[in-house]
Amino acid sequence: MSIIEAHGLTKVFRRPVKREGLGGSVAHLFTRRYSDHVAVDGIDLIVEEGEAVAYVGPNGAGKSTTIKLLTGILVPTAGEIHVGGVVPHRERNANARQIGVLFGQRTQLWWDLPVRDSLGLLRDLYDISDADYRARLAQFDDILELGELMPIVARKLSLGQRMRADLAAALLHRPRVVYLDEPTIGLDISVKDRVRAFLRELCADGTTLMLTTHDLGDIEDVCQRIVIIDKGRKIFDGTIAEVKDGFARQRQLHVDFASPVDPASLAALLPEAEIEAGIDVPAQGPHRDFTLRFDRFRLTAGEVMTALLSVGEVADFRLDEPAIEDVVRRVYAGDLRLAAEASR
Amino acid sequence: MRRTIRLYRRQLGAHLRAALQYEADFWILIGAAALMQVVGVVFLGAIFAKIPELNGWTFWEVVVVYAMVSIAEGVGSLFFEGTWRLARKINQGEVDYLLVRPYPVTLQVMSSEIGLNGIGNIVVGSILLGLGVARSDIHWSAGNVLLGILLLVSALVIKVAISLGTNAGSFWIPGPYSVVGYGIHQVGELARYPITIYAIGVRLAISVLVPFAFVSFFPVAVLLGRGGSGRLGLLTPAVAVYCVLAARWAFNRGLRRYEGAGN
Amino acid sequence: MRKYLTLARMQARSVLAYRLNFVLSLFALMFQLFAMLAIWGVMLGSGRNLNGFDWGHMRAYLLVGFVCGALVSQGADFRMAGRIQDGMVAVDLTKPVDYQRARFAEVVGGAWTELATALLVCAGVLLLSGPVPWPGVPDLALFALSLVAVLPLKFLIVYMSGLVCFYTQNYLGVHWARLIIVSLFAGALVPLSFFPHWLQYLAAVLPFASMSATPALIFVGQLHGGKALALIAVQFVWVVALWLLARLIWRHAITRVTIHGG
Numbered sequence: 001m002s003i004i005e006a007h008g009l010t011k012v013f014r015r016p017v018k019r020e021g022l023g024g025s026v027a028h029l030f031t032r033r034y035s036d037h038v039a040v041d042g043i044d045l046i047v048e049e050g051e052a053v054a055y056v057g058p059n060g061a062g063k064s065t066t067i068k069l070l071t072g073i074l075v076p077t078a079g080e081i082h083v084g085g086v087v088p089h090r091e092r093n094a095n096a097r098q099i100g101v102l103f104g105q106r107t108q109l110w111w112d113l114p115v116r117d118s119l120g121l122l123r124d125l126y127d128i129s130d131a132d133y134r135a136r137l138a139q140f141d142d143i144l145e146l147g148e149l150m151p152i153v154a155r156k157l158s159l160g161q162r163m164r165a166d167l168a169a170a171l172l173h174r175p176r177v178v179y180l181d182e183p184t185i186g187l188d189i190s191v192k193d194r195v196r197a198f199l200r201e202l203c204a205d206g207t208t209l210m211l212t213t214h215d216l217g218d219i220e221d222v223c224q225r226i227v228i229i230d231k232g233r234k235i236f237d238g239t240i241a242e243v244k245d246g247f248a249r250q251r252q253l254h255v256d257f258a259s260p261v262d263p264a265s266l267a268a269l270l271p272e273a274e275i276e277a278g279i280d281v282p283a284q285g286p287h288r289d290f291t292l293r294f295d296r297f298r299l300t301a302g303e304v305m306t307a308l309l310s311v312g313e314v315a316d317f318r319l320d321e322p323a324i325e326d327v328v329r330r331v332y333a334g335d336l337r338l339a340a341e342a343s344r
Numbered sequence: 345m346r347r348t349i350r351l352y353r354r355q356l357g358a359h360l361r362a363a364l365q366y367e368a369d370f371w372i373l374i375g376a377a378a379l380m381q382v383v384g385v386v387f388l389g390a391i392f393a394k395i396p397e398l399n400g401w402t403f404w405e406v407v408v409v410y411a412m413v414s415i416a417e418g419v420g421s422l423f424f425e426g427t428w429r430l431a432r433k434i435n436q437g438e439v440d441y442l443l444v445r446p447y448p449v450t451l452q453v454m455s456s457e458i459g460l461n462g463i464g465n466i467v468v469g470s471i472l473l474g475l476g477v478a479r480s481d482i483h484w485s486a487g488n489v490l491l492g493i494l495l496l497v498s499a500l501v502i503k504v505a506i507s508l509g510t511n512a513g514s515f516w517i518p519g520p521y522s523v524v525g526y527g528i529h530q531v532g533e534l535a536r537y538p539i540t541i542y543a544i545g546v547r548l549a550i551s552v553l554v555p556f557a558f559v560s561f562f563p564v565a566v567l568l569g570r571g572g573s574g575r576l577g578l579l580t581p582a583v584a585v586y587c588v589l590a591a592r593w594a595f596n597r598g599l600r601r602y603e604g605a606g607n
Numbered sequence: 608m609r610k611y612l613t614l615a616r617m618q619a620r621s622v623l624a625y626r627l628n629f630v631l632s633l634f635a636l637m638f639q640l641f642a643m644l645a646i647w648g649v650m651l652g653s654g655r656n657l658n659g660f661d662w663g664h665m666r667a668y669l670l671v672g673f674v675c676g677a678l679v680s681q682g683a684d685f686r687m688a689g690r691i692q693d694g695m696v697a698v699d700l701t702k703p704v705d706y707q708r709a710r711f712a713e714v715v716g717g718a719w720t721e722l723a724t725a726l727l728v729c730a731g732v733l734l735l736s737g738p739v740p741w742p743g744v745p746d747l748a749l750f751a752l753s754l755v756a757v758l759p760l761k762f763l764i765v766y767m768s769g770l771v772c773f774y775t776q777n778y779l780g781v782h783w784a785r786l787i788i789v790s791l792f793a794g795a796l797v798p799l800s801f802f803p804h805w806l807q808y809l810a811a812v813l814p815f816a817s818m819s820a821t822p823a824l825i826f827v828g829q830l831h832g833g834k835a836l837a838l839i840a841v842q843f844v845w846v847v848a849l850w851l852l853a854r855l856i857w858r859h860a861i862t863r864v865t866i867h868g869g
Binding site for chain 1: 600
Binding site: 368369374376386387390393523530531546 | 657
């Protein structure tokens with residue numbers, strides 16, 4: 001059985017509708033009208049042990065709600081979940097021991113206690129042995145430089161420091177499944193790199209990771225799989241490569257010619273490419289720098305370069321890789337949902 | 345079970361260590377709380393100087409009732425202060441983390457803070473209790489001693505249970521602090537005095553609706569052998585059980601609402 | 608002057624927004640009042656008279672005490688303490704506004720709701736327990752004058768206890784200490800004449816009696832004419848003295864501004 005199995009996961013929030021004006025308020029006292037907000041709509045999710053899954057979508061897509069359903073914080077309106085063989089919202093204790101959670105916006109540290117005491121309390125709550133605890137702390141000290149944070153009271157930590165401590169707190173008890181909601185906010189790049197390396201190692205050791213993030217570096221560096229949701233529905237579920245192939249097909253090549261070149265001649269050679277002239281633009285006429293956009297399954301970079309070299313002397317060029325950024329941007333712009341629906 | 349208690353003590357201990365960092369505040373808090381109890385009794389003394397008894401209760405007997413509330417509040421503050429922070433936790437979404445830890449949410453909430461002022465309440469309350477009991481007409485047989493202990497424990501349980509149950513109102517009425525909790529807590533001030541001084545409506549309210557009277561008046565009435573009230577006082581342990589069940593029910597319903605509606 | 612009026616108005620508006628908050632803060636006072644009414648009711652019930660108080664006069668006395676207690680009760684000191692503790696006071700100190708006057712303006716803004724609500728509670732009590740003896744016109748005028756002095760006086764006490772927050776980390780203990788001292792020496796729940804003589808002498812040299820006992824005693828007729836005027840004068844003297852004292856303390860306090868938090 002897969003470590004996370006969710007079928008038809010649905011969460012509907014009932015909100016009472018407040019009506020306008022005095023008449024509305026009075027009416028509200030007698031008859032309640034509710035509006036149903038479907039936050040999560042029939043999501044199927046199967047995650048195998050050791051996978052690292054990026055869970056992506058625009059704000060309000062239902063990411064946090066899904067995570068809360070998977071962790072047992074919310075009870076689903078419909079559908080089934082099993083995590084590690086356990087139904088999270090029913091067997092809370094058993095589920096708690098096998099999962100670790102990090103909500104980036106909130107801390108789980110005790111606000112008025114030094115970090116050392118918070119971790120000590122967690123050690124006791126999760127029944128971690130002394131030896132294991134010390135080993136874990138040493139590991140965290142290595143990657144997150146946790147040692148320097150230990151004596152500091154939680155409320156005095158800066159955002160970056162707090163994130164590091166919260167990461168340690170979430171992973172202290174070697175959970176089988178880890179849910180991370182925006183885990184690298186506020187971290188500087190060197191710590192981010194180390195954290196990502198650590199997360200990769202965790203996966204290699206068999207820990208399952210579910211990562212909600214807006215940070216694209218996290219996605220590319222840590223996860224092999226990406227699930228995209230929008231308006232409560234899953235619109236993509238596959239590997240990073242697949243999603244790029246499917247939705248980030250466009251590559252960009254910027255080229256500087258030694259002497260001006262007529263865009264028409266370029267267009268004639270590369271009819272399938274989108275050609276854009278450089279910054280200072282006279283309406284038509286020759287140019288030195290261009291940006292070409294092409295579908296990488298229709299044209300190879302090689303073909304484009306060949307065409308360019310045949311037109312004039314190339315002084316400089318730059319090739320942009322298909323990026324998750326493009327996918328995500330399109331999702332956030334709603335493009336992806338339309339594309340997914342169109343392709344069905 | 346032992347693990348549950350051990351972990352509870354550990355959490356309180358961590359907060360105690362943190363609080364002890366601020367020595368001046370520590371003493372001011374305890375001193376102020378202690379002084380508040382004393383001043384209340386000074387008021388009583390001033391009133392009783394003119395008239396020796398209140399509805400058949402002597403000064404020291406009233407002090408015993410007063411002291412019970414002091415001690416109950418002290419125990420609540422010292423060991424269960426976190427209850428009063430529930431509203432803030434809900435407000436700031438901190439309950440989510442509590443739900444994914446392998447330990448009962450109620451206990452996590454209650455142990456999340458320590459109210460050092462409770463030491464002041466308990467110390468002064470105990471002294472007042474001792475003085476009052478010594479100067480009252482109580483026959484201390486072995487049976488009565490056991491009964492007294494049982495009543496004391498029951499009274500404390502009732503107070504803590506009422507705090508938990510009323511603070512659970514925050515699951516329905518959000519805000520930075522618990523309106524229901526604080527509001528009803530103030531009503532409890534009425535139980536510092538023999539409730540026979542109040543109109544029947546008030547008496548019913550603080551005996552049946554929110555049984556504050558079983559924290560102080562009725563248990564004391566038992567030991568003083570006050571007829572009808574004394575007999576009702578024997579119900580105190582049963583009231584304690586009822587309050588615990590009611591509080592747990594309220595808290596769990598609140599949690600379920602939280603899990604249903606999110607925040 | 609206009610900026611202080613604005614502050615006052617803003618506070619008045621925010622009080623209405625936090626209605627529930629305010630009513631709750633009054634709850635503590637209310638239930639203390641109810642308990643004391645019950646006790647005194649029994650003590651004075653059968654037509655007794657203690658220290659010149661019969662049941663009617665005692666009720667009036669307690670109600671006046673309640674109204675005085677309701678003034679400046681919405682936590683102006685907690686607001687101050689909060690801003691000092693999270694460092695936002697630094698922003699307040701950079702504004703071209705006199706800190707003390709600004710806090711007073713805020714208190715004045717909130718005073719209307721406090722007064723109105725307190726009077727409502729009094730009305731309720733009177734409805735349930737029957738009317739109280741009303742003072743004659745001259746005494747009523749003196750009473751009104753005395754009441755005017757209560758607001759700034761109470762503000763200064765609350766303000767100065769808030770200033771203590773520049774010196775400590777935790778405000779709660781200080782707040783309670785103030786409540787105790789004030790409740791003991793203001794004579795709101797138990798008239799000072801019931802206390803031993805040494806306590807009464809102590810109360811006479813402290814400003815707290817001027818916050819509650821003086822207007823209350825005037826209202827129930829235990830203070831007339833000359834004596835009343837003298838004590839009213841004492842009230843105003845305290846207002847001036849404490850205002851100046853508070854300014855001195857403030858000047859020292861801000862040298863200790865340490866920013867807590869992040």
